[in-house]
Amino acid sequence: MTEKRKLKLNLQHFAAQDFPEGNLQTVPNLDNFKEKSIDYVYRFEESLKSFQEAIGISRMMPVQSGMTIELMGKPTVDLADGNVAEGEIIPLSKVTPAVKDTKKITLKKYRKSTTGESIQTYGADQAVSYTDDALIKEVQKGIRTDLFDLVQSGAAQTNLNAANGLQGALATSWGALQTIFEDDTIRVVVFAHPMDVAQAIADKKLSLETAFGLNYYTDATGTVVFTSTQVAQGSVYATAAENLVIAYIPAGSSDLGVQFGLTSDDTGFIGMKHFLHNESLTQQTLLVSGVLMFPERLDGVVQVPLTETEPVA
Known part of the structure; x- marks a missing residue:
């Protein structure tokens, strides 16, 4: 009876093993999603920087969420x-700022979920990366929309030297604009x-260049002309x-970014x-952005209606 109860030793279990084991899940392997985040952040911000450089914007203003920005007149x-x-x-002179409009800047949040089945069927590059590209483009479009809405709503129409095409x-x-900003080189x-x-x-x-999803060219006078379907046809701004x-x-770098481990x-x-998100077998994409491009002086934006060029006799 005693002999029957003896357990056989698993000598293989005690044999020397090689480490690391094959197919071990490592940090580089699991950090793949973080690398994608860095890649998309870089592409988004490089695109915005290209637009900033092409247009000549040199004024950057970091703000807190919920801050109200005043758009000024003359x-x-x-x-x-x-x-x-x-x-x-010496008597006092008085300068009274004119606030024409206000705009509140808020942090916008976006999330996209990709199912494990779609990753299995199409692969991570197609299921995740392709749809992330589309998400980024829509966020960029929203930033451009804010700019064009402000530019078009605040523009003062001018008929100086009736436009001819x-x-x-x-x-x-x-x-x-040389008249409006007569004391500045613009x-x-x-x-x-x-x-x-x-x-x-x-x-x-002309050959067009691209920045932040917009086509543009530079005129002989140094004027930069951006084209967008978000601008109303029939006038230039x-x-x-x-x-x-x-x-x-x-x-x-904010407390929010640190707390939630956001890449930037x-x-x-x-x-x-x-x-x-293991409970739903999905891969989540989280994106937060608070960017507002705006003209500081609304009286410094002009609208010029276009007229048909008269045919040469």
């Missing part, structure tokens, strides 16, 4: 008499509908590059992460 200056006798009290509109824009930026510039591009055989500001909520670069335009 200030009123009550200038006192500067002819003051020696020893007399696109070239006339660009010249009128340039002249009007670079003129124009936003127009693609159909309004299509013929000019064809005639001049122009302002000075120095009048445009990018306000953003730092997503990566040093600009902090967006924060992003990928993570697994």
